Amino acid sequence: MKEDVFTFIVGGKAGEGVRKAGSVAARLFASMGRQVFHMDEYGSLIKGGHNFSVVSSTTRRITSHYMKADLVVAPDKRSYDLHKEHLTEGGILVYNSDAVKDVEGLGVPLMTEAKKYPNPDLKIGVGAVAILAASVGWDRGRIKSLIENEYPRDIENNVAYAMTIYDIVHTKIGKKFHLDEGDRERPIITGNEAIALGAVVGGLDVFFAYPMTPSSSVLHYLASHEKDLGVVAVHPENEIAVINMAIGSTFAGARAMVGSSGGGFALMQEAFSLAGMVEAPVLCYLGSRPGPSTGVPTYTSQGDLKFAIHQGQGEFPRIVASPGSMEEGFYLAAEMLDLLWRFQTPGILLTEKHLAESRMTVDIDPKKAKWPEPIMHGGGEYKRYLDTKDGISPLLFPPSKELIKWDSYEHDELGITTEDPDTIVKMQEKRQKKQMAITEHMKGMHTVNVYGNKSPKIFTYGSTTLSVLEALKAGKMEARVVQPIYLEPLPEWELEKYRGEDVIVVEQSCAGQFASILAEKAGIEPKAVIKKYDGRPFDPVDLAAKIKEVV
Amino acid sequence: MNDLATYAENTWCPGCGNFGIFNAFKKAVKTLEEKGIGRDKIIISAGIGCHGKIFDYLKLSGLYSIHGRSMSTVQGMKIANPDLKVVAFAGDGDAFGEGLAHMMFAAKRNADITVIVHDNGVYGLTTGQFTPTSDKGFRGPSTPRGSIEEPFNPLALMLEAGATFVARGYPVKLNHLLNIMVQAVEHEGFSFVDVLQPCVTFNNTYQRYNKLVEILDHMPESYQEAMNFAKRTDKLPLGIIYKKEKPSFHTAFYGDWNPVTKRLSKQERIKRVRALLSP
Numbered sequence A: 001m002k003e004d005v006f007t008f009i010v011g012g013k014a015g016e017g018v019r020k021a022g023s024v025a026a027r028l029f030a031s032m033g034r035q036v037f038h039m040d041e042y043g044s045l046i047k048g049g050h051n052f053s054v055v056s057s058t059t060r061r062i063t064s065h066y067m068k069a070d071l072v073v074a075p076d077k078r079s080y081d082l083h084k085e086h087l088t089e090g091g092i093l094v095y096n097s098d099a100v101k102d103v104e105g106l107g108v109p110l111m112t113e114a115k116k117y118p119n120p121d122l123k124i125g126v127g128a129v130a131i132l133a134a135s136v137g138w139d140r141g142r143i144k145s146l147i148e149n150e151y152p153r154d155i156e157n158n159v160a161y162a163m164t165i166y167d168i169v170h171t172k173i174g175k176k177f178h179l180d181e182g183d184r185e186r187p188i189i190t191g192n193e194a195i196a197l198g199a200v201v202g203g204l205d206v207f208f209a210y211p212m213t214p215s216s217s218v219l220h221y222l223a224s225h226e227k228d229l230g231v232v233a234v235h236p237e238n239e240i241a242v243i244n245m246a247i248g249s250t251f252a253g254a255r256a257m258v259g260s261s262g263g264g265f266a267l268m269q270e271a272f273s274l275a276g277m278v279e280a281p282v283l284c285y286l287g288s289r290p291g292p293s294t295g296v297p298t299y300t301s302q303g304d305l306k307f308a309i310h311q312g313q314g315e316f317p318r319i320v321a322s323p324g325s326m327e328e329g330f331y332l333a334a335e336m337l338d339l340l341w342r343f344q345t346p347g348i349l350l351t352e353k354h355l356a357e358s359r360m361t362v363d364i365d366p367k368k369a370k371w372p373e374p375i376m377h378g379g380g381e382y383k384r385y386l387d388t389k390d391g392i393s394p395l396l397f398p399p400s401k402e403l404i405k406w407d408s409y410e411h412d413e414l415g416i417t418t419e420d421p422d423t424i425v426k427m428q429e430k431r432q433k434k435q436m437a438i439t440e441h442m443k444g445m446h447t448v449n450v451y452g453n454k455s456p457k458i459f460t461y462g463s464t465t466l467s468v469l470e471a472l473k474a475g476k477m478e479a480r481v482v483q484p485i486y487l488e489p490l491p492e493w494e495l496e497k498y499r500g501e502d503v504i505v506v507e508q509s510c511a512g513q514f515a516s517i518l519a520e521k522a523g524i525e526p527k528a529v530i531k532k533y534d535g536r537p538f539d540p541v542d543l544a545a546k547i548k549e550v551v
Numbered sequence B: 001m002n003d004l005a006t007y008a009e010n011t012w013c014p015g016c017g018n019f020g021i022f023n024a025f026k027k028a029v030k031t032l033e034e035k036g037i038g039r040d041k042i043i044i045s046a047g048i049g050c051h052g053k054i055f056d057y058l059k060l061s062g063l064y065s066i067h068g069r070s071m072s073t074v075q076g077m078k079i080a081n082p083d084l085k086v087v088a089f090a091g092d093g094d095a096f097g098e099g100l101a102h103m104m105f106a107a108k109r110n111a112d113i114t115v116i117v118h119d120n121g122v123y124g125l126t127t128g129q130f131t132p133t134s135d136k137g138f139r140g141p142s143t144p145r146g147s148i149e150e151p152f153n154p155l156a157l158m159l160e161a162g163a164t165f166v167a168r169g170y171p172v173k174l175n176h177l178l179n180i181m182v183q184a185v186e187h188e189g190f191s192f193v194d195v196l197q198p199c200v201t202f203n204n205t206y207q208r209y210n211k212l213v214e215i216l217d218h219m220p221e222s223y224q225e226a227m228n229f230a231k232r233t234d235k236l237p238l239g240i241i242y243k244k245e246k247p248s249f250h251t252a253f254y255g256d257w258n259p260v261t262k263r264l265s266k267q268e269r270i271k272r273v274r275a276l277l278s279p
Helices: A018-030 A077-086 A110-114 A120-135 A140-150 A155-173 A191-201 A216-224 A239-251 A262-267 A269-278 A305-309 A326-343 A353-357 A421-442 A464-474 A492-498 A513-522 A540-550 B017-034 B050-057 B070-080 B092-098 B100-108 B154-161 B174-186 B206-212 B223-230 B249-254 B266-277
Strands: A006-014 A035-041 A048-058 A069-074 A087-096 A106-108 A188-190 A206-209 A232-234 A256-260 A283-288 A319-321 A347-352 A359-361 A405-407 A448-451 A457-459 A480-484 A486-488 A503-507 A528-531 B042-046 B062-064 B085-091 B114-119 B165-169 B191-196 B213-215 B236-243
Touching: A006 A018, A006 A077, A006 A120, A018 A035, A018 A048, A018 A120, A018 A140, A018 A188, A018 A359, A048 A077, A069 A077, A069 A120, A077 A087, A087 A120, A087 A155, A106 A155, A110 A120, A110 A155, A120 A140, A120 A155, A140 A155, A188 A191, A191 A216, A191 A283, A191 A326, A191 A347, A191 A353, A191 B266, A206 A216, A206 A239, A206 B070, A216 A232, A216 A256, A232 B249, A239 A256, A239 A262, A239 A269, A239 B062, A239 B070, A239 B100, A256 A262, A262 A269, A262 A283, A262 A305, A269 A405, A283 A326, A283 A353, A305 A347, A305 A486, A305 A513, A319 A326, A326 A347, A326 A421, A347 A353, A353 A464, A405 B050, A457 A513, A464 A480, A464 A503, A464 A540, A480 A492, A492 A513, A503 A513, A503 A540, A528 A540, B017 B050, B017 B114, B017 B174, B017 B191, B042 B050, B042 B070, B050 B062, B050 B085, B050 B114, B070 B085, B070 B100, B070 B249, B085 B092, B092 B100, B092 B114, B092 B154, B100 B154, B114 B174, B154 B165, B154 B191, B154 B223, B154 B236, B165 B174, B174 B191, B174 B236, B206 B213, B223 B236
Parallel strands: A006 A069, A069 A087, A087 A106, A206 A232, A206 A256, A256 A283, A283 A347, A319 A347, A405 B062, A457 A480, A457 A503, A503 A528, B042 B062, B042 B085, B085 B114, B114 B191, B165 B191, B213 B236
Antiparallel strands: A006 A048, A035 A048, A035 A359, A188 A359, A319 A486, A448 A480, B165 B236
């Protein structure tokens, strides 16, 4: 079923370098020219609990991890018990013989050896990588240089430990698996990194965020690359400050973006509406996790779709888009900046933890990214809210001899507060004209991805697209996968042809929000909705079976 | 002065303390222009309430913000383009109710902004409720039996939070107030100006303030002395009670960078992102 895919799982307590081991394993595969998908499952804690990394790899494009592993490394009893279920037929389970006794598999004294060095807990992940390297036939030199590159802190001890573990397992499982080399080595990035970099290429100047999983790593990434990228990343007191600062930045002419998850985003609603009124092009990044409320912070969900498209009081245009892959996240961040600056209105880039934090090998050409070129004031007397045919008023930034007034109250063309009924009507209609202009513009854009042209017709969006595409490969099935990239306005003009057809929806929402929006806005009544809402992304094999069931 | 006023109809009550703040600020802008800070670089924001109408009346560029957020709005402007001089007008409900956290943090990080609080101890525009600076016992529609809360002391709060310029003015002493405003805008760092603003309709404090205010003859020499002045109730000292030189947020954060005027070109960004993406 998945003979071309090799999967590695490493589990353990938080603080044992499990996620790092997953990253290094991904790099190991990528350095063989293979393509990789790496998913981390972790709890909302710093020490203890149970974390694991799943890394699947093959020589073709791969868009999901698989929960059946060829090699499992279990440093403790809990990992062993949990992941022995994840072992595929013919797979190998290597466990820490210091922690687990009298079980099947290959026991290795991971801790006894680790205790010969400082910080033994942190060594466990290094050992897991060494086991993987031996099992896929890497020689000592190759694994040594990988460890040196990936574990630069305490480099000598890490190499010594890795070599010890490598030598122990080499005689037993060395070259157990043969992995083909792929075509070339690719970068591996998370969805959040892709979005951060795409926004930078698309003109981002300032980023504001208050930490909230799973969006925080955009803040971390940009903050750690401020100098390399010429971007300012600020962490203010709360989400309300975050978005109000961002709006102030756009007034000064900066391309601004904010990031949060559902709860933090709820705090931004008031200012999201402010952005609609003053016509501030603020790009909002919303990374979803299961709600309501605090919910399940470090897991995935698509439960914020309707929340995203209905942000903010009052009526004003907004654009909501959700990428179906890391690459698409990159280009879409830039495209959203272009659109928002063109139409001067706020917008949301919606993702889920699964796309935000999972990592995969990517092919990205930064040259293909869009760049915002807003309509600028051409001279003469300036009116911020000049009523034009399409509702778009030219921009002008301070310092200027002209008066530039952005106003949260209803306002006249100059930006002075008004309660005059005719002016209210004019401005409401001006914003409505922008809404129509956005739709007209988007009709000329690529707004829906369609993969394949067979039956069944499967509708999905966001990171679930990754799962669906891999499920079709896992199940050796053909289909037509329809993925709207834009969710507001929903590209009905592309979707209406599916009305009355047999359609299956796949989404990670209990209420079936995506299916309901398709019905409401595009008149598409799905015959089946495959849902998952346990916080975990789909496994491609399971999903393939579910699709076969409903077809 | 009329070249600093818009055509917006003025709807403040006759005798409102806001007129003094409005006039003092227009004069302050003139003075700043004489000192080389052009009005094109003086950018304003305001919250929501009677004070906020100053945004419509002043012929200066800016963003009319929402309740309690004008200090965040101007911080964003300053971070984006530090060449601008930014001033946020706020009511006492804005500054110490809805936007208290923003005030405390703007002071804490020494954001290079000026906040002028029209401190009248009452929500005028929503018909006279008590505010964070209303006296205990204040009777309004939401506290018919009298407020049971002690008021905040704005000067002490801002001193404690780390403000590097703290002053109190009174619109009746117009020239004194305008001088404070000029120095507040010139100060590099977080400038806080608490203006005792009588509300003739809901909280007429003219007589009381006329008796209590006292213009300081010298600036207190220490933080502790400033705090003592801030906490006086027998008299209400007017003037700059504290001023300290300290790197402002944007300078400490990114030195001489300017996200807007020094923005990297598309080509340069492509180059740098490509470098980060190489495996």
